[in-house]
Amino acid sequence: MPLQATSGAASYDGFGGNGVPVVPNYIEEVFSTYLYTGNGSTQTITNGIDLSTNGGLVWLKARTAGVTDSHGLFDTARGVRNALFSDSLSGQIQVGASAGVTNFGATGFTTVNNGSGGSGWNNTSIPYASWTFRKQPKFFDIVTFTTDSTLNQRISHSLNSVPGCIIIKATGASDNWYVYHRTLGRDKYLRLQSTAAVGTIIDGWGTSDPTSTDFGISYNLQSGSTACVAYLFAHNAGGFGLTGTDNVISCGSFTADSSGYATVNLGYEPQFLITKVVSAEGYSWRLLDTMRGWSQSGNDRFLTPNSSSAEGGDGFGTPTATGFEYGQTGANTQHIYIAIRRGPMKVPTVGTSVFSPNVATTTIVTNTVLPSAGFPVDLMFFRKSDLAYSTYWNSRLLPDSNLQANDTAAEITGYPYSFASMTSVQKITNDWFTGSAIPFVFWQFRRAPSFFDEVCWTGDGASNRAIPHNLTVVPELSITKSRNATGIGDADSKNWIVRCSAAPTNYLGFLNARAAGYSYGTGNYWPTTSVWFGTGSSLNTGTLSQGNNWVNGSGELFVTYLFATCAGVSKVGSYTGTGTTLQINCGFTAGARFVMVKCVDADGDWYVWDSARGIVSGNDPYLFLNSTAAEVTNTDYIDPYSAGFEISSTAPAEINASGGKFIFLAIA
Secondary structure, eight states: OOOOOOTTOOOBOTTSSSSOOBOOOOHHHHEEEEEEEOOSSEEEEEOSOOHHHHOEEEEEEEOSTTOOOOOEEEETTTOTTEEEETTOOOOOEEOOTTEEEEEEOSSEEEEEEOSSSSSOSOOTTOEEEEEEEEOBTTTEEEEEEEOOSOSSEEEEOOOSSOOSEEEEEESSSOOOEEEEETTTOTTEEEETTOOOOOEEOTTTTOSSOOOSSEEEEOTTTSOSSOEEEEEEEOOSOOOBSTTSOBOOEEEEEEEOOTTSOEEEEOSSOEEEEEEEEOSSTTOOOEEEETTTOOSSSSOEEEEOTTOOOOOEEEOOEEEETTEEEEOSSOTTOEEEEEEEEOSOOSOOSSGGGTEEEEEEOSOBOTTOBOOOOSSOOSEEEEEESSSSOOOEEEESSSTTEEEETTOOOOOEESOOEEOOSSSSOEEOSSSTTOBTOOSEEEEEEOOBTTTEEEEEEEOOOOSSOOOBOOOSSOOSEEEEEESSOOOSSSGGGGSEEEEETTSSSOEEEETTOOOOOEEOOOTTOSOOSSBSSOSOSSSOSSSOSOHHHHHHOTTOEEEEEEEOOBTTTEEEEEEEOOSSOEEEEOSOSSOOSEEEEEESSSOOOOEEEETTTOOSSSOOOBEETTOOOOOBOSOOOEEEETTEEEEOTTOOHHHHOTTOEEEEEEEO
16 A cells, blocks of 8 residues: 555645645655566566656666676657666667567556566566656756757746756767766766766856746757656755655755765665765765665665676775765865655554565565565564574664564674565575574564654764754654673663653663663653754653663764654554553554564563564563563454454563553554
């Protein structure tokens, strides 16, 4: 099921004051990174982007080592099968009915390769990346035109904002891919097919700057009567989100420091980045995206638009909650970039669009693709259920990192799962959970507004550190872990730190322990809609003395998982035990598919049930997140209830003591 806008969302004027109200726009409606494997025939890619109505660009590239097919660009303005190659001077080539994009559809596109080999972008068993840009005011536009011999030919466009970047290519002749970028100005240009530094042509982009309705081009840059296509990218133009004010695309610049690193603030977390060194020769363009693997782990999968080379890997930096960090480049080098915001931006309305519980009962070996979640997976925690095993947490932001929920240990690296599949996770090493290691239980989550977010940071030791997040609402449940677990401050800083606003007191507990937890003074510490760590002087004002070191120790690497109540999807809540049958209303319509419960006024385990193993009227298997204990299958402590879940009268005191206080996370 797709993510949907919240009910009653206000419309806004998405076309710059012409009085035409439109529904809100979201990045997931206009841009997609979609990965697929070629089948040697016809394949329809369903990425949710409406190209038949709105028009747009499809950019394709083979990823595999040894496959050197060119980057192929197809757009609705020039028509199907008309390919341009970003790594070539060649003009437009009609690749014929046996290759290329053959249909721009209402929910994606169709690619064909009926032959063997060649640049079909659908060769059998070859992995490909696709990037789809839909035409949309304040995001992206396509214009075709024929050059004349004037100094200031003006080309009209429908971007409805001043372009941040313009890429033009002669389609009827062999020539450069000329790139205008707002930070360089109209006398400067780059070449997409080249590693050259920025070039200078006075008035190359006309005698006046681009505007919200047109841009200029000079015969100095593109002479004669030549057919061309232009791709226009907006810059911080707003136009998106519920209020129509959110930026989703930025065209900026940065200068690396003496070590070759830089931090860039976008005001949002990106999913896509193209960057180029402009101050020196010999630097390729870099194309990164979070779907293929641009993460905190340092092995970023990149492609080079100026080359037909296969995908490489290096530590080019990482996306952050408010921008990106960039490295592995020359000291003091100057860069330009195009960055696109991470989605989804819509609030989910059904749990199946953001959460999937699963049990694998077949043999798991190298390259096994786990059962589909039905959405791109951002977090998975998993374990073997029938024997003593830890529960491991692995995520898209930290694909090479596994953390054990029942342990204070540092992260274990080198045992990665790939999050590059569109709807599932793939095991890529023949190590853990292989062969006979079944049944294999795993829970998969997607980051989405009002439901779940993940944030990584490096501690600086400050007691008033503010950590931005993109949950868009106040987090109600946070689960935080030091990844290197050096024990700065005291031994407790290695624990999984849990806070929950639904607890009867200002609760702080440990996911890896049975302990009831602590109560702390509120101060200004509780999160806001945009900041997790807050502005308090320390974690608490009472019983705990090492609060800031627990979640912000200097040099410590941290990750936090943030959850909130999302109507009809998730519920962070609390209840008071009765010792008898107790129905917990979560506002659901078809019951909970995941329930986590913890006693907060006495010692007790972190219980987990899910519908994949059974939330039924009979026995319901459960596991403990804080323990390696095997699954218990012969108890009936929880039962179905359409509005949420039911705690049975046979449940032990740890989850239903009369007068006891309990917190829970339930997902529909």
